Amino acid sequence: MGILSILIFLPFLGALLVGLTPNGARGLHRGLSMAVSLGCLGLSLYVVSKFQAGNYHFQLTEKTNWLPQLGISYFVGVDGISLWMVVLTSLLGVIGCFFSVYEDANRSKAFYILMLILLGSMLGTFLALDLILFYTFFELSLLPVAFMIWIWGNEDKKRAAMRYFVYLFGGSILMLLGMVMIAYQFDKTNGMVSFNLVQIQAAVSNGSLWQGQCHGLEAVIFWVFALAFLIKSPVFPFHTWMVDGYTQAPIGAVLLGILVKTGTFGLIRFCLPLFPDVVRGASTIILSVAVLGILYGATLAAIQTDIKKVIAYSSVSHVGFMVLGIFSLNQNGLVGGILGGFYHGIASGMLILLVHLLCVRMKDRSVAIFGGLKVQMPVFATLFLVALVAAVGLPGTNGFISEFLSLIGAYEGGYTNHVASTFFAVAASVGVILAAVYMLLLFQKLFYGERPNSSIQYLRDIKGWEAIGLAVLAILIVWGGMAPSTFTQAMETSANATRMMAINSASKRPSWLNQEESIGEDGSLYASQDGVVILISKPKYHQKSMSAELPQASPPGPAVLQTGGNH
């Protein structure tokens, strides 16, 4: 059992252990889940140390047959795109357990079991390389949050849980259909059913999967995938579930809910490499939606009277920036989008945590009851300021790096026309102004001015341990802004490969296939071990010639594909 499997299943094991402990032992439950998530953090940092930057292939892969008849396997691996998301997940898992003290009074055992299942399934989502495995984890991560909102949520919890569930489940159920259709198509062209992402992408990369003649099918499946991920991200106009989720969920769920980053992650992992013929055309539509979301979220954030809703709408705006970067299909933009997922998880996580600590104290989320808090909560105000400047995207904080790269990518433009890309970048930059408006208004209302004459006068500053937990995130914010190369180093090669998978013409696309496996130009799948090449499958419907449809396919495929060759 490899390191990645241990990482994924450790939380599930932890959940089991928590399940075995007696009901009332709150401290034990908390300590145990804390230990497990710390273990995950340690393991994921170990993965970082093992990771070799500069290589876009999946590393530390593990593959076991699961349902071989259906082409489903247990296949996990890490690359530059998922690497830091894994670390973020484990980190927020630790922070989530750390700050659940105020909410675990009621049914603590169930709370921590759900928390650990959530952690494990999030990790699985980022590491899975088999479509069905990915889908399993993706859907599994829905359940704990839905239950947490349902049980531990605030006043409107049932409606919020229901909406959360219906939106996300409804959004992704079609994706399962899309996955099956891909496997079906793979079977048609390559002679076997496979949900293996690497194999499917290899077939895409040499043009044998879509073959130019199933553009319609390719487009349909692309949009099914994109819809699922855009709802999960969530991009305007699918954001209402998140606004409800943010306001109603307990803190653990919110923190890991920030890992709606699986949405943007899915866009990068699946939508770009698997549907190259559709992506370019679709990018204009998705970019428009992203820009609308940036402006819409920022505008609405400015007038919210519920503190958590301000943060929720600001997240809608920030997610717009990530999607903007990703679908700019530009080197800088793509790195900005990937980085944005990681950075926003930290900055927004800190912000929502801060706001939550305030709401837990006052049992009220309306902005109006606060004011002048800076006098009595100076430490809290300072930490809030750090999170604020990151959300505003001030240079020197991590928010700036990702936003700047996304914007510069959008401006430079990948595959939209020049006027459109200029328009997108300029309109999105207006979001940077609006970010200052809503964040400063919130800060002013909470911390400045006279204190209203109410029980907030008795409020104390946050406790030492809370400040320490938050300071960790604050340090990461500054680190991310000052030394972004720590994170971009691993991302860049993978981002670039993903970009080329999406924009290059068939046969010039890179592929994730290692030397051991390759797909011949006729669509046959080969595997080589120690130099011996074995034919795994032959296409049923043998294609006459690829080069007839693809005039540029006359030179042999890229180097990775050549070991298989035409034996």
Added chain:
Amino acid sequence: MRTTYFQQDVLLIILCPIVGFLIQAFLGGIAKKKLGPSSTRNLFGFMAVLAVAVPFVVTLRVLTNFGPVSSPLVVPLAPWIDLNSFRAPFEFLIDPLSLTMLLVITGIGSLIHLYAIGYMAKDKDFTRFFTYMNLFIAAMTILVLANNLVLLFVGWEGVGLCSYLLIGFWYKDKANTIAANKAFIVNRIGDFGFMIGLFLLYCLMSSKAHRHTRFLSYDVLRTSIETFHNHPAIVTGICLLLFVGACGKSAQFPLYFWLPDAMAGPTPVSALIHAATMVTAGVFLLNRLSFLFVFSPVACGVVAIVGAFTALFAAVIAFGQTDIKKVLAYSTVSQLGFMFVACGAGGFSAGIFHVVTHAFFKALLFLGSGAVIYAMAHNQDMRNYGKLSKYLPITFICMLIAFLAISGIPPFAGFYSKEAIIGDAIGNQVFGGSGINLVTVAGYTALFAALLTGFYMARLTWLTFLGKEERWRSISTDHSHHAEAVPTPALEVQDAFGFFASEPLQLEEEDHEELTADHNPKEVPLIMSLPLVVLAIGSIAAGFLLNGKLVNWLQESVQTLPFHEVSWVTPAGITAGVLGILVGIAVYFQGLPQKEGWDIGKWSRFRVWAGSQFGYDKAVTGGACASGNDIANFLSSQFERWIIEGVLGGIARTAKRIGDLIKTTQTGFARLYAAVILCGVIGLVGWIFISVRGGF
């Protein structure tokens, strides 16, 4: 070798204020508890000054080592944004321009820090003040030392943040915090232009084959002259967009209106940030990119006209102000306009010359006004002053020197730099040929604005220090509207986690001095008057010591356009200054035109109108806020509710209804989920078996 040597110095210059900032931030609060307020004040005030003074000394050392004729030197430190497609490392540029700015920032900065120890002595948030101040110095040094535009942007926004924090320093007053927000947001609008300009420049650079990917570094940009030459339209666009950023930071029309409100901050802040250093960042930016601007006569013309209009507009508004700091704020806006006129005329280095002299006399004016405010129990209304020269002799003499310097009277500092600007503008060759030359028009406008400068400064001086009566003696003290302390209701919260204290936090009583009729102004302590004297010496000497030399030295790093010598500029400039002062004396010799009714009289309607900025601020700010609110409310109450909730919610509701059908009993949605999963799995398995049945 040389580079590593300078590396240490650059690090020292940047790290000193950062370390100072960290010390103030983390140890300040602890020290106040352990040592008590007074020794904390001495210790931390001293450390704050040290954090700025040490970089000043180091800069002097760099200056001597750098030599008078060396070429610009790039000092790389570490990678920052480090992608294969784009690099922006931590790299710094040592050249005459950055050294000049550094000397101004750290030199005048340390004097203002020293002054602030005295000015802020009674404030309970003493260390918080110096936390922000030291951070500001750090950001400002990064701004001027950066060798690429992205790193410059770090400093650019960093100083904006510090400005925001310091304007809202006394945050209990809501008006201050609104002013702080306004400053930050208006600056952001400028930054919006700056960023788009940056993107455009990036695309222009990256579309050409370059050896390295440090596209936005000055040394790379300077060697791409050919690219700029071939794309005049794009260069004009870049210049204009970057100028929008400069307008925001340097408070030029149409984005000037945050600066007068920024006077809500403590007076040392106004002197350091909103007069001497931060607001000149726009002029600095134009100087840094002078090699770009010289390719675009159109952009130069726009810069000059905007500068000239701002200079005139702000000078006129200054007549309507009664708050002493507001007068100085508009004066700053006006003087910044002069600097932009110089840049627009292609005489970039003359702009920097004015930055330097202006830093001396405007810092002096602000600190002097701070001394007056300090002496007058924090009352800032000039209508309550008069004959203060009797009580504040040192302040008066220093302010008088600054007054003559800003009015352009030889041999004071302002004369030389202003003359250089007007000479450059009137004799410019930006547009070459015949026809109406916008820049020349700007030059004449600036000359007229110079006359007005003398006028309104004479008004300020006479109303404050001279005149016939001590007007605060006639203040009636009937505003005894102290808010009744409302008893706090007893707390009834369940406090399981110890979130709440048993008693509400007692606010430290702050002494609210009020200006009363029997108030006797006192001269400021030595720690505050010392900086005044040093700055006064600078305001006298900086002009003739640097005249010609500075401009020549800057040739190394700043490109300028040639201009004709215009022989009559010097006498005309002197005449304008003297004339302005004489008119001012004639009008304000007796103090206020009318004894009581300030707003009665021949010119009063004009004054009130000018005082309200001709309605500009109200229209822009009010309009933007109202329309923004309307849009947001419409989206929230109509669009979000009916379109998004309605349509998508409808789909969701339908899905739920289908789910309800599947769900046989009402046992919660866990079973629904299981049922749907089951259906899904059955469907999936069925599909696959059907589709692959040939395969087995």
